Amino acid sequence: MPGAVLAPTSAPGYPAHVRIHEVGPRDGLQNEPATLPPDVKAEFIHRLAAAGLTTIEATSFVHPRWVPQLADAEQVFPLVRDLTGVRLPVLVPNERGLERALAHGAREVAVFASATESFARANLNRTVDESLTMFTPVVARSLDAGVPVRGYLSMCFGDPWEGDVPVTQVVRVARRLSDLGCAELSLGDTIGVATPGRVAELLNALAAAGIPADRLAVHFHDTYGQALANTLTALRHGVTTVDASAGGLGGCPYAKSATGNLATEDLLWMLNGLGISTGVDLERLVATSLWLARRLGRPSPSRTVRALSHQEPRE
Incomplete structure (x- = not known):
């Protein structure tokens, strides 16, 4: 394809x-002003799968x-x-959400916690400890049903109300989620303020607390243009x-300073160039994002999608 990645190093x-x-x-x-019909959302997921993505968070x-x-x-x-x-x-936010998910055949679920009190109040209308208490039966019932649980941990680096978030605070909540039984923890830079040094500091602290890198995922927003640099740091830490x-x-409906998530295409361009395999076809993914952008009525914010959008997308 024109503009394809140079030979990987x-x-x-x-x-x-x-x-x-x-x-x-x-x-x-969830943060788009337009609401798409269920069949379009389903087609989006099918197109993502056809592009080679093997983990797709379907809905909430x-x-x-x-x-x-x-x-x-x-x-959907x-x-x-x-x-x-x-x-x-x-x-799933609570037991009722879990019941609905299981009734419709969900085989994996995720809960969404906060490292800060302010965001826990804004997002869940509870304190951090109250939210963890709410998640305890959700995780237990999921595991009893043979359904693994991912734990999202938001505001790991900065909070729009509280400012910088201490590493010890993040580690405490991460440890609690791990102890509940979450198989994987996703570390969220919800407002995009993380830098590589802070990412390394947190990952080192989590490892020291008994949460190794192979149980972690990273979830970066690109507010300050640091998402790819932060991702590289996380990869080097395992x-x-x-x-x-x-x-x-995407962004976050409860944190207005949160800009979009790291674009999958931008991530792929970098990983392909490093010779890191993902199993994802960049050309098909770009075509999918262009297809969706037309249905949302606005251009894609991904730099890679914009750079490659002179091509005729495959329907």
Whole structure:
């Protein structure tokens, strides 16, 4: 394809393979002003799978009042749950959300915690400890049903109300989520203020607390243009799962300073150039993001999508 990645260079110190945890259909679309029909959301997920993504966060079983863009979870999930070879985790906020998810055949779920009190109040209307108490039966019931749980931990580096977040505070909540039984923890830079030095500091502290890199994922926002640099730092510290959003969709409805997620295409361009395998076809993914951008009525914010968008996308 025109403008394709140059021949990859072997990069010592980096993993040979990275698993991309695609969050566009959930974290991306939940912050879009436009609400897409269920069949379009389902087609988006099918196109992502066809591009080679093997973990796609499909939707959220949260109350429609809180995230109206995902009020159609019961309509969307049955349209995608039979995809073969694809993990389709869904977000559940509480036991009621878990019941809905399990009733519709969810095989993986995620809970969403905060490292800060201010964001816990804004997002969950609870203190940090109260939210962890709420998640305890959710995780226990999931594991009893044979359904693994991912724990999201937001505001790991900075909070719009509290400023810099102490590493010890993040480690404490991460340890609690781990002890509950979360198989994987996703470290969220929700407002995009992290820098490589702070990423290294947190990963080292988590390792010292008994949470190794192979149980972690990173979830960076690109507010200050640091998402790729932060990702490289995480990879050098042994992290091999990276959250990203096709076309750079998303932000956070409860933190207005949060800009878009790291674009999956931008991540792929970098990983391809390092010779790191992902199993994802960049050309097909760009075509998917262009297809979705037309349905959202706005251009994709991904730099890589924009750079390659002179091509005729494949429908």
